[in-house]
Amino acid sequence: MLHSKSVQTEIGGYISTLLRRHFGKGPTSVFVTIKFPFITAHIRGFLEPTEKSLLN
Known part of the structure; x- marks a missing residue:
């Protein structure tokens, strides 16, 4: 289970960095x-x- 958490954290960090870039x-x-x-x-x-505002 610990390994699963680290993979989830890594994927979340990658998505965040990708969007920021x-x-x-x-x-x-x-x-x-x-x-x-x-x-x-x-x-x-x-x-x-x-x-x-466009979504509203």
Whole structure:
């Protein structure tokens, strides 16, 4: 189980770094859950105020 946590943390860090590198701004947090056969990433705090108003 400990190995699983480190993999989830590494994937979350990679996603955060990738978004920061491509968009200039990273998310507030990235939570990754791995449960075979799925990988779920919950990305928080990534939208800009303009994008939030467009969604509303």
